[in-house]
Amino acid sequence: MGRRKVGALEKVEADLPNLQHKIRRDPTSYKTDFETQYGQYESQRELFMQAPSSATDTGIISFCDLIDFVAHLADCYPETTVDFPNQLIAILTKHHPDLVPDLREKIVGSLVLLRKKDIIDSSKLFQTFFPILTTTPSKSLRTLLYQKILSNLRTSNAKNTNHPLNRTTQTILYDLLVSDRTSPKGLWAVKITRELWKRQIWTDAKAVGIMKEACLADNVKVATGGVSFFLGGDKEREELEDESSDDDALDLGKLKHQMGINKKSKKKARAMENAIATVKKKERRKKQPHPLNFSAFHLLHDPQGFAETLFSKHLQNTHSRLNLEQKLLVLQLLSRLVGLHKLIILPLYSYFIKYLTPRQPSVTSFLASLAQATHSLIPPEDLEPLIQKIANEFVSEAAAAEVASAGLNAIREICVRQPLAMNTTLLQDLVMYKKSKDKGVMMASKGLLSLYREVGADMLKKRDRGKDAAMGLKNREQKERRFGEEAVGEIKGLDLLEKWREQEQQRKRLELGLTAEANAEDMEIEEDDDDGWEVDEDDTDDSGGWINVDSDNDINISDSDDDKRPSKRIKPESTSVVAKPTCEDDDKENERKEPLDLVHEVSTLASKTILTPADHAKLRELQLEASVNKLLPSSHRKRIAQQQAQLQRHADDPLTATEIEGLASLSKKASKADKMALAKDGKPERAAHRSTQAIRKEKKDSQGKSSTNKEKARKKNFLMTLGKAKGKQKKSLVERGRVLKAHVERGKRGGKRGNKGK
Numbered sequence: 001m002g003r004r005k006v007g008a009l010e011k012v013e014a015d016l017p018n019l020q021h022k023i024r025r026d027p028t029s030y031k032t033d034f035e036t037q038y039g040q041y042e043s044q045r046e047l048f049m050q051a052p053s054s055a056t057d058t059g060i061i062s063f064c065d066l067i068d069f070v071a072h073l074a075d076c077y078p079e080t081t082v083d084f085p086n087q088l089i090a091i092l093t094k095h096h097p098d099l100v101p102d103l104r105e106k107i108v109g110s111l112v113l114l115r116k117k118d119i120i121d122s123s124k125l126f127q128t129f130f131p132i133l134t135t136t137p138s139k140s141l142r143t144l145l146y147q148k149i150l151s152n153l154r155t156s157n158a159k160n161t162n163h164p165l166n167r168t169t170q171t172i173l174y175d176l177l178v179s180d181r182t183s184p185k186g187l188w189a190v191k192i193t194r195e196l197w198k199r200q201i202w203t204d205a206k207a208v209g210i211m212k213e214a215c216l217a218d219n220v221k222v223a224t225g226g227v228s229f230f231l232g233g234d235k236e237r238e239e240l241e242d243e244s245s246d247d248d249a250l251d252l253g254k255l256k257h258q259m260g261i262n263k264k265s266k267k268k269a270r271a272m273e274n275a276i277a278t279v280k281k282k283e284r285r286k287k288q289p290h291p292l293n294f295s296a297f298h299l300l301h302d303p304q305g306f307a308e309t310l311f312s313k314h315l316q317n318t319h320s321r322l323n324l325e326q327k328l329l330v331l332q333l334l335s336r337l338v339g340l341h342k343l344i345i346l347p348l349y350s351y352f353i354k355y356l357t358p359r360q361p362s363v364t365s366f367l368a369s370l371a372q373a374t375h376s377l378i379p380p381e382d383l384e385p386l387i388q389k390i391a392n393e394f395v396s397e398a399a400a401a402e403v404a405s406a407g408l409n410a411i412r413e414i415c416v417r418q419p420l421a422m423n424t425t426l427l428q429d430l431v432m433y434k435k436s437k438d439k440g441v442m443m444a445s446k447g448l449l450s451l452y453r454e455v456g457a458d459m460l461k462k463r464d465r466g467k468d469a470a471m472g473l474k475n476r477e478q479k480e481r482r483f484g485e486e487a488v489g490e491i492k493g494l495d496l497l498e499k500w501r502e503q504e505q506q507r508k509r510l511e512l513g514l515t516a517e518a519n520a521e522d523m524e525i526e527e528d529d530d531d532g533w534e535v536d537e538d539d540t541d542d543s544g545g546w547i548n549v550d551s552d553n554d555i556n557i558s559d560s561d562d563d564k565r566p567s568k569r570i571k572p573e574s575t576s577v578v579a580k581p582t583c584e585d586d587d588k589e590n591e592r593k594e595p596l597d598l599v600h601e602v603s604t605l606a607s608k609t610i611l612t613p614a615d616h617a618k619l620r621e622l623q624l625e626a627s628v629n630k631l632l633p634s635s636h637r638k639r640i641a642q643q644q645a646q647l648q649r650h651a652d653d654p655l656t657a658t659e660i661e662g663l664a665s666l667s668k669k670a671s672k673a674d675k676m677a678l679a680k681d682g683k684p685e686r687a688a689h690r691s692t693q694a695i696r697k698e699k700k701d702s703q704g705k706s707s708t709n710k711e712k713a714r715k716k717n718f719l720m721t722l723g724k725a726k727g728k729q730k731k732s733l734v735e736r737g738r739v740l741k742a743h744v745e746r747g748k749r750g751g752k753r754g755n756k757g758k
Contacts, residue, residue, distance in 0.1 A: 016069045027076040034077055041066040045087060052095045064106045071110035075117045085111070085120045089128050096132055096141065104141060112148050122152055123168050130172055134185040146188070150195060157201050170206045174213065181218045190214050190225035197229070197296075198236045205299040212306055215333070216313060220321055223314070227329045230336070231654075234295050252279060254704040303341045310334055311345060328365055335373035336654060339417070342375045349373070349382050356389050358403045364657035367406065371413035372655045374421075377484060383421035387411055391426060401438040402661075408433065408444035409660050412451055419455040420483055427452060427459050455481065496622040497615060 016037070023030040044063045048055055055063075067088070074081040092099075092107050099107070108129075115125050126149065133145045153169065156162040173189035180186075193210050196202040211233075214226030255275055259268060300306060314320050314330045322330065338345060355366045367390070374383060394407025408430065415422050431452075433445035452460055457469035457478055465473070472478040611619075700707070713721075731739070746752065 016065055020069055020072055023073055023076060027073075031077065034073060035080060037066065037069060038077075038080060041070055045091075049091070053098045060100055060103055064103055067106055067110055071113050074114060074119055078119070085114050085124075088114075089124075092132065093128065096136055097138075101138075101140060104138075105144060108141075108144055108148060112152065115152065122156060122162075122165050125152065126169060126172060130176070130188075133188055134176065146191070149192065153196060153201060154199065166202065166204075167206070170202075170210060173210050174206075177210065177213045177217060177222070181216070184219055184221060186214060186217055186219065186222040187225060190222060190229065194225070194229050194233060194236075197233055200237060203294070205301060208296045208299040209301060211296070212300065215306075215330075216309055220326065223322070224326055224329065227326075227333050230296055230333050231329065252276065258704055297336065297340050300337075303337055304343050307334055307337045307341075307343050307345055310337075311348060311351075315351060316347070324361065328362060328369075331369045332365070332372075332654075335369040338373040339375055342377050344377065346379075346382055349378070349386060352386060353389060356386065357393050358399070362657070364406055364410075364660040367410035367660050368413075368655045368657050371410060371417065371660075374414050374417040376418055376486070378418055378421075380418060380420040380483065383414065383418055384423065387414060387421055388426065391430065395430060395433070401441055404433070404436075405438070405440035405444045406660055408441065408448060412444065412448045413655060413660070415448070415451060419452070419481060422452070422456070422459070424459045427456075428461060428464075431460065431464055494619070497619045500618065500622060 019030070019033060019037070023034055027034075041063075044059065044066060047059070048063060070081060070084055074084055088107050088111055092104070092111070096104060111120070111125060111128065114120050115122060129145045129149055133142055133149070136142060136145075153165070156165050169192075173193060176189045177186040189210060193202065193207050193214075197207055211226045211229045214222050215230070217223045217226065252275065255272055259272055262268065297303075310330060311334055314322055315327060315334070320327075334345075334348065337343060338348065349370075352366065352370050355363065356370075357363065360366065370386065390407050390411055394410075395404050399407075411422075411430065427448075431445060431449050433441050434449060436442045436445065449460070449464060453464075453466050453469040457465045457473055458480065460469070462470070469478065697707075
């Protein structure tokens with residue numbers, strides 16, 4: 001039988017990629033061929049729309065090829081393919097449950113390709129994808145649409161932030177959550193928002209508003225996803241940023257070494273150019289300023305209303321469908337909100353009481369949440385019953401050491417945030433546990449004792465106050481804290497600088513023969529102010545001086561010279577008499593200053609004058625001199641630093657159950673393995689001992705370098721070198737001389753290639 005001749009049209013059908021390549025190079029010449037293929041696509045589409053479920057395999061394969069062909073060339077003939085995107089959208093929207101997976105993926109991929117060619121916009125694409133994403137029963141289609149939506153959002157925000165697209169997408173996701181709070185459709189809004197937040201594509205308040213609505217959903221999975229975002233979304237973002245920064249950088253030295261040894265080719269040269277461009281791009285990124293990323297908690301709108309709704313809907317509601325573990329997540333979120341924003345939700349503290357028993361599962365998490373929900377604006381009378389309950393349930397002689405340690409640690413964390421919640425009797429009772437034989441209980445009790453030595457030494461017995469606290473009470477340096485009192489913001493140590501400047505001013509006036517007390521008329525006689533702006537280079541990096549401009553209030557314009565009164569000068573011999581006040585004046589001054597000592601006055605120096613670089617240098621010097629810690633041993637300094645770190649814990653940092661259990665672990669009898677793990681904790685990993693040659697070999701391998709010829713000869717198989725050794729033995733003396741002479745000449749010439757001597 002003879003071979004059948006294939007027609008020209010059948011050849012074109014069999015080789016659509018070749019035709020696509022030709023049309024791409026010359027669209028005008030091949031317009032007729034494209035219209036022919038587009039006509040075939042139209043006819044197959046009409047046949048498919050009549051019976052989508054009864055299409056044959058051959059017809060589906062041909063239809064997929066034609067869709068792919070038209071999608072790739074739609075930008076070359078926009079007038080011919082004007083209805084092509086709407087036709088694909090109609091097929092996918094109406095018949096996506098009946099489509100075979102291959103055809104379905106081809107239509108989705110073609111729509112994404114049309115979006116890349118700017119034939120359709122992203123809003124239209126998302127309006128097509130989102131309804132199918134939330135309704136289709138096919139898991140593979142849901143995964144495909146989810147990936148395409150994320151990739152489109154990432155590419156749209158790659159160079160610059162696409163605010164219109166982000167607003168449109170956020171509105172779609174917000175409506176998805178709010179339209180039906182009981183539907184699981186909102187889970188896709190949670191997934192997309194969380195992924196984009198992690199990749200720092202969405203970092204605004206509207207994304208946080210979407211997750212806020214997710215937390216208030218009636219569906220358990222959606223609500224749990226929203227709560228988990230607030231508890232762990234920022235940590236995921238930081239981990240992803242650390243991973244991207246820790247990626248293995250390209251070693252240009254290694255690439256250049258390989259380029260010098262291996263055969264030269266255009267492909268390797270292009271690879272080298274790409275590597276250099278990548279390294280330069282990374283260097284530019286390093287020099288760019290770090291973006292300011294706010295935590296999701298700080299971007300919340302109306303945190304008080306959100307916290308109240310969260311508490312009433314998921315915790316107070318008896319018909320809530322959340323289990324204990326999910327309620328604990330909501331409680332952790334609520335306590336973080338209350339502690340960070342200093343919210344007032346008083347029913348929350350009575351809610352904790354039923355969970356504060358050692359038999360309660362995950363009780364340390366409840367204790368950590370209670371400590372997080374405490375701040376200085378909570379009334380002490382609402383916290384005092386909770387501390388009393390913890391002390392009664394956890395801290396007793398009959399309780400286990402781990403339980404007592406966890407209870408004492410929880411009480412201390414609560415009192416760090418609100419010291420007024422503790423009463424004197426209970427505090428003195430708890431401090432007695434510092435004599436416990438168990439190490440964990442003893443350390444927890446001492447931690448509580450050291451806290452109240454700083455914030456409330458008057459509540460302790462005299463023998464428990466310690467030297468510093470007792471001296472502070474005696475000198476009235478420690479004052480009683482009041483409810484709602486907030487520390488005034490000021491520059492630390494500014495009062496020392498103000499006192500030093502007053503002393504210097506008095507000393508200079510006495511040197512000039514003036515009175516120690518400066519009058520309003522004598523303020524003009526002062527040293528030049530320009531001296532304060534010039535400091536050594538060691539003290540500051542600032543170069544150049546400031547111009548001191550007098551304020552308008554200090555300028556007096558007068559027509560007569562009568563207003564100028566002479567300064568009260570005194571004889572130098574009488575300086576000592578004037579400088580020494582009488583005893584009666586001392587008594588009067590003490591009586592006048594006694595009531596002022598009770599109130600700590602905040603220095604107003606920074607609000608009156610501009611501090612010069614010399615002032616800042618002097619301020620650091622005075623702070624160093626006034627520091628008592630420099631006279632203490634290193635162990636004492638370390639303990640004080642730890643106490644200050646505990647007192648100044650950042651509000652964004654969560655308090656975990658592990659920190660509550662931290663001291664309780666000391667109560668257990670540790671095995672040798674546990675002790676070794678505790679000793680190695682925090683220390684760098686020590687590598688196994690290796691020889692110098694092994695270290696050099698590893699370094700060479702990492703740099704892409706090979707071994708030397710001497711090493712290769714040493715590792716060569718003995719049987720391979722046997723013939724060469726026998727040949728050398730058979731050489732005559734004349735032949736050996738000739739070989740040696742040739743070797744010397746070759747060395748002078750620069751080797752076999754003759755690299756030298758030319």
